[in-house]
Amino acid sequence: MDEQVVAVSTDKVTDKVTNKTPVRNTWPLYVLFIAVAGVVGAVLAWGFLSESLAALGIPDPGPVTTAGLPFLRAAGWILAALSAGSFMASTFFITPRKTGDEGTNPSYLNKAYLSVDGSIAARTGAVAALCFGLIALLMIPMVMSDLSGQPFSDAIQINNIMIAFQQVALAKAWTWVAVFALITGAAGLFSKRWISQPLLLVFSIIMVIPIGLEGHSASGGNHDFGTNSLLWHLLLMLLWVGGLMALIAHARRIGPNMDVAVKRYSIVATYAVIGMTISGIVNALLRVEFSDLFSSNYGLLVVAKAVGVVVVGLFGLAHRMTSIPKLEKNPRNATVFTRIAIVEVLVMAAVTGIAISMGRTPPPAPLQQDLSVMALEMGYSLEKEPTLFNVFTMWRFDLMLGAIGILMLAMYVRGLVVLRRKAKKWNHLRTFWWVLGCITLVVTVSSGIGMNMPAMFSMHMIAHMLLSMVVPVFLVLGAPLMLIMESVDPGEPGRPGLHEWAAVVADNPLTKFLLHPAVNTIQFIVIFYALYLTPLYETMVSEHAGHLIMNFVFVISGYLYYWEMIGPDPKPEERTHVSRLAWLVFSMPFHLFFGVYLMQLQVVLAEDFYSQLALPWPVDLEYDQLVGGGIAWASGSFPLIIVFGYLFRGWFREERTNERTYEKRAQETDFADADEYNKMLARMNQGHDLHGDYYSETFGERSGEAARKDKE
Incomplete structure (x- = not known):
């Protein structure tokens, strides 16, 4: 995956310059990491085979599936981590080639090509993604064999594979993994510019999400907590382990700026350890009682995994105390870092194997089980009919968007603290809007609004309007990109940092395309019509994954729309207030008609799903949908009127500015x-x-x- 001949060309490194430290290949270490994870997962899964089969009530599928499934899944996770970590390195750890205008063009990274080391890291990420995609394809019949108890030789037949596609949720998840992974890998092979690396990093993370939405955590009671905590756990592990493997490869090929790369990774690792610990504890508490930790196989695996994470955390502490100080003195001397890091990844590979075996080991039965349809479908049961007042007294913290809202608020406050230390001024009204946006986001998804969102169309529409029409307005007025660029100094020439990355977010070809008024208006309108005028809504509302995806789409789509309309943050092209007013007037009828359409709709959306919930209070689904349409009509037009007033005022100020400019020139x-x-x-x-x-x-x-x- 990384070639010695190419690596030697980096800065024309010689033995004399590097204190006779040879450039070494890293692929044997990759094979070792995969083997450790796979063997640990296969051995543990084989040891708990009888218990698993008894709990599932299925026959033994044979040794190929029994050992092969956990081995391949563990190997796949290591490859996915390697892919994400390599793209993270080529994006943030390894500086690209100089373009010559680093000091004059804040978004010069748009034109920058990858350096030799960056190209090797990108190619490693691409090959790892392709290998992960091939494993995902192989996992489809493997999952079918495991769940049905038939031998792998039967499950791999085309008829059984088609059944897996249609009926087995886990097989569908692996299909989506294969699609995303193969696309990511193919695109990564042809990536030459730095600007493509952030997108590849995002796709390398997306490609593992379908698997995170399945398993023990995605079924039964509290599966909303279980799924969200598992997603945090897996994604943080992906960046932690993958980033460390990428740094090991960078050090073994004597890559430049090793001290900067390790410092940046250290920040990622610190937050990853904290996040993995919290999410792991939450997920474990949902599955086992404290008394089951040492009295059940699942509990023992939880304890073993926790011990492994602590050990890896201690290795991270050793890096901070020994490796980083030595690298600051001599960035070329990465021997100490590499030795500790290799052992650290080996331990984490073993922890990965333990985690994989947990997926095939049934957790102990809970002392109190809620087997109601609501609990099985939503993860929890509702007891009170929502009203205007009691929705704010109900509370069930959303571990995904709720946690993101708190993190955004914390990072904003940190930026303000940095600005204050630098004695720079900041508009307090922007702080007010950002704080209000974060609070509104957390309250929307965690209060009675978010709790009742999956159960009633009217509550779903209230949450939809808040997430797409209100929260984004508040957030864009907070100007987060301007805060980053004001609080963070530009990096040294040729060594871009957070300031330059924020400048690229504000001005790059993709942002320019998305923020074009035609594209931006269409995407914002299409979200409404595509979701509710097609069978997509019934599919999405019946799964926790669907709710999660919808919430993210609502917030992101709204943010893009209002960023172009009223956002003070820099944009690729700043249009006049008159132009933006024209596009707003063009879009308003579509929003108003959407609410009217819902109120006149004679078919109840997702009727089968809502009917089976059996809420403890009477619900007229037709009337509830009528109320939802009225909410969409009223609340959809209200924010647009506010935006209209904001743009009209801006137009007035723009005209006054032009008038003063003309008068000044006339006097001169x-x-x-x-x-x-x-x-x-x-x-x-x-x-x-x-x-x-x-x-x-x-x-x-x-x-x-x-x-x-x-x-x-």
Whole structure:
């Protein structure tokens, strides 16, 4: 995955310069990490085979599936981590080639090509993603064999694979994993510029999400907590382990700026350890009682995994105490870091194997089980009918968007603290809007509004309007990109940092495309119509994953729309207030008609799903949908009217500014423009030929023939 010959060309490193430290290949270590994770997962899963089969009530599928499924899944996770970590390195840890305008162009990274080390890291991420995609394809019949108890040789037949596609949720998840992974890998092989690396990093993270939405945590009671905590756990592990493997490879090929790379990774690792610990504790408490930790196989695996995470955390502490200080003195001397990091990844590979075996080991039965349809479908049961007041007394913290809202608020406050230390001024009204946006986000998804959102169409529509129409307005007015660029100093030439990354977010080809008024308006309107005018809504509302995806889409779509409309943050192209007003007026009828359409709709959306919930209070689904349509009509137009007023005021200020500019220029030129204009009007009143007068004044008393030639 990384070649010694190419690596040697980095800065023309020689043995003399690097204290006789040879450039070494890293692929044998990748194989070792995969083998450790796979063997640990396979051995543990085999040891708990009888308990698993008894709990699931299925026959033994045979040794190929029994050992192969956990081995391949553990190997796949290591490859996914390697892919994400490599793209993270090529994006944030390894500086690209210099473009020559680093000091004058804040968004110079748009044109920057990857360095040799960055290209190797990107290619490693691409190959790892392709390998992960192939494993995902192989996992489809493997999952079918595991769940049905039939041998793998039978499950791999085309008829059984088609059944898996249609009926087995886990097989569908692996199908989506394969699609995302193969696309990511293929695109990564042809990536040459830095600007493509952030997108590849995002896709390398997305490709594992379908698996995080399945398993023990995605079923039964409290599965909303279980799924969200598991997603946090897996994604943080992906960046933690993957980033460390990428740094090991960078160090073994004597890559430049190793000290900067390790410092940046250290920040990622610190937050990853904290996040994994919290999410792991939450997920474990949902599955086992404290008394089951040492009395059940699942509990023992939880304890073993927790011990492994602590050990890896201690390795991270060792890096901070020993490796980083030595790298600061001599960035080329990465020997100590590499030795500790290799052992750290080996321990984490073993922890990964333990985690994989947990997926095939049934957790102990809970002491109190809620087997109601609501609990099985939503993860919890509702007891009170929502009203205007009690929705704010109900509370069930959303571990995904609720946690993101708190993190955004904390990071904003940190930026303000940095600004204050630098004695820089900041508009307090922007702080007010950002705080209000974060609070509104947390309250929307965690209060009775978010709790009742999956159970009633009217509550779903209230949450939809808040997440797409209200929260984004508050957030864009907080100007987060401006805060980053004000609080963080530009990096050294050729060593971009957070300041330059924020500048690229504000000005890059993708942002320019998305913020084009036509594209932006269409995406914002299409979200409404595509969701509710097609069978997509019934599919999404019946799954926790669907709710999660909808909430993210609502917030992101709204943020993009209002960023272009009223956001003070820099944009690729700043349009006039008149232009934005025109696009807003164009879009308003579509929003208003959408609510009217819902109120007149004769078919109840997702009727089967809502009917089976059996809420403890009577619900007229037709009337509830009518109320939801009224909410969409009223609340959808209200924010747009506010935005209309904001743009109109901006237009007025823009005109006043132009007027003052004209008056200043007129005074400086002694009103020469006004005098010339008055003379022109006077000539028009006298019936003079303005064109002839112009040429006469321009060329003086030249002959008529010369004047005619000049006119021609």
